[in-house]
Amino acid sequence: MDSGNLAWSITATALVLFMTPGVAFFYGGLVRAKSVVSMMMMSFGALGLVSVLWILYGFNMSVITDGPQFLAGNPFSDFGLATAAGDDNALVGITYGATFAIITVALISGAIADRAKFGSWMIFAGVWATLVYFPVAAWVWGGGWIFNLGANMGLDVSVIDYAGGTAVHINAGAAALALALVLGKRVGFSKGLSKPHNVPLVLLGAAILWFGWFGFNAGAEGTFGLLGTEDSNAGLIILNTLGATAAAIIGWLIIEKIKDGKPTSVGAGSGAIAGLVAITPSCAALAPGWALLLGLVAGVVCALAIELKFKLGFDDSLDVVGIHLVGGLIGTLYLGFFATGTGLFVGGGVEQLLVQAIAAIGVLVYSFVVAFVIGFAIEKTIGFRIKNEDELAGVDTVVHGEEGYALESK
Numbered sequence: 001m002d003s004g005n006l007a008w009s010i011t012a013t014a015l016v017l018f019m020t021p022g023v024a025f026f027y028g029g030l031v032r033a034k035s036v037v038s039m040m041m042m043s044f045g046a047l048g049l050v051s052v053l054w055i056l057y058g059f060n061m062s063v064i065t066d067g068p069q070f071l072a073g074n075p076f077s078d079f080g081l082a083t084a085a086g087d088d089n090a091l092v093g094i095t096y097g098a099t100f101a102i103i104t105v106a107l108i109s110g111a112i113a114d115r116a117k118f119g120s121w122m123i124f125a126g127v128w129a130t131l132v133y134f135p136v137a138a139w140v141w142g143g144g145w146i147f148n149l150g151a152n153m154g155l156d157v158s159v160i161d162y163a164g165g166t167a168v169h170i171n172a173g174a175a176a177l178a179l180a181l182v183l184g185k186r187v188g189f190s191k192g193l194s195k196p197h198n199v200p201l202v203l204l205g206a207a208i209l210w211f212g213w214f215g216f217n218a219g220a221e222g223t224f225g226l227l228g229t230e231d232s233n234a235g236l237i238i239l240n241t242l243g244a245t246a247a248a249i250i251g252w253l254i255i256e257k258i259k260d261g262k263p264t265s266v267g268a269g270s271g272a273i274a275g276l277v278a279i280t281p282s283c284a285a286l287a288p289g290w291a292l293l294l295g296l297v298a299g300v301v302c303a304l305a306i307e308l309k310f311k312l313g314f315d316d317s318l319d320v321v322g323i324h325l326v327g328g329l330i331g332t333l334y335l336g337f338f339a340t341g342t343g344l345f346v347g348g349g350v351e352q353l354l355v356q357a358i359a360a361i362g363v364l365v366y367s368f369v370v371a372f373v374i375g376f377a378i379e380k381t382i383g384f385r386i387k388n389e390d391e392l393a394g395v396d397t398v399v400h401g402e403e404g405y406a407l408e409s410k
Helices: 003-030 033-061 088-112 118-141 165-183 199-223 234-260 265-279 288-305 308-312 320-338 351-381 388-393 395-400
Strands: none
Touching: 003 033, 003 088, 003 199, 003 265, 033 088, 033 118, 033 395, 088 118, 088 165, 088 199, 088 320, 118 165, 118 351, 165 265, 165 320, 165 351, 199 234, 199 265, 234 265, 234 288, 265 288, 265 320, 288 320, 308 320, 320 351, 388 395
C-alpha cells in the first residue's frame, strides 16, 4: 500500500468511526426528550465495548485461515494483536474493520428504544458481537462459506457484498427484530405513540451518516491498495453512493406525499438511510443508472415497510427492521438482477440471484435465532427491559441519572 492508499485508508477509517456518533444523533432525535441520553449511550457503549473485543479477539475471528468454513477464525491466533505491531498497512486495515463491527452493533439499539436497561444492552452487545458479527464477517469477507459459496456450488459467480449488505444491515436488522420481540411493546404502543423530539438532530445524524458512508463504501479501495490502479472502482462507488441515496430520498417523499399528504424532513432523512443501506453491498457492481433505480426502489419499499410493525404487532421503535433489514435485502437481492456482467437482466443468468439469496437468508436466520436466544436469556435472568413505571417516568433519569435538556429556571 503506497502513501496515498494508506492516507485514504486512515481517512476512511475515521469517516466510518464518525458514523456511530451519527447513529447516536439520528436515533437520539427520533426518541422522546426523556430517552435521548439512553439512546445515544447505547451507541457510545457499543463503540467502547466492541472496539476492545475486536482488538482482543474479534479480528482474529473474522479471518478463517484453516478449519471449517462455517465456523469463525481462531480467536486466540494473535490474541490482543500482539504480533501485528509494526505493520502499518495491516493495523490500519484491522482498525477499519473494527469500525464496521461497532456500527453494526449500534444499529440494533434503535429497535429497543425507550425501554432497555443499559447494562443488559452492553451484555447483549458483547455476546452478540462475539457469536454473530465476528463469525458472519468471517463468512462474508474472511474466507468463510459465503465468501466461497459460488465456487463450492460449482458456479462461475461469487456472492457480491462489497461493504456489508449481509454482514452489517441484514445482520443488524434481523437481530433488531429478535430483540423487539423479546422486549415486547412500549407502554401504549400505537401508531403515533411518540414523535421525534428533535427533528434537526435527526437530520444532523442522517447527514453525518451520509458523509461517513463514502468511507464506508469506498474505504476498502485504499485498504486493498487499489486506488490509482486499473482495478479501482472508487469513482463508481462514490457516484453510486451519492446517486442511490438521492433517489431514495425522492422515493420516500413520494410515498409520504401519497399516503399522508405531506413530505416530511424525517422522511427525507430516513429515505437517505434506506438508500445508503441498499447501495452498500452493490456500490461497486452497478452501472450508475441501475444504482439510481435501486435507490428509488429502496426509498419506496422501505417507506411502506415501516408500517409492517403496526400490522404484525411488533414494536421496532426506530424502524431498524423496515430500513436496515428490508433495505439490506433489497440491495443484496437486486444484484441478482442488475450486477454488471452477472445479473439476470444484464447478461448473466440466475446464478447470481441464487447465491445472493442463499447468503441473505443464511445471515438473516442465524442472526435472528442467536439474537433471540441471547436476548431471551438476559431477560429471564437479570432482566433486559426496565419497569413500566420507569419507562413512563423516563429512562434517562432512571438508568443514567441525567437529562438531555436540563433547563434551569432563574
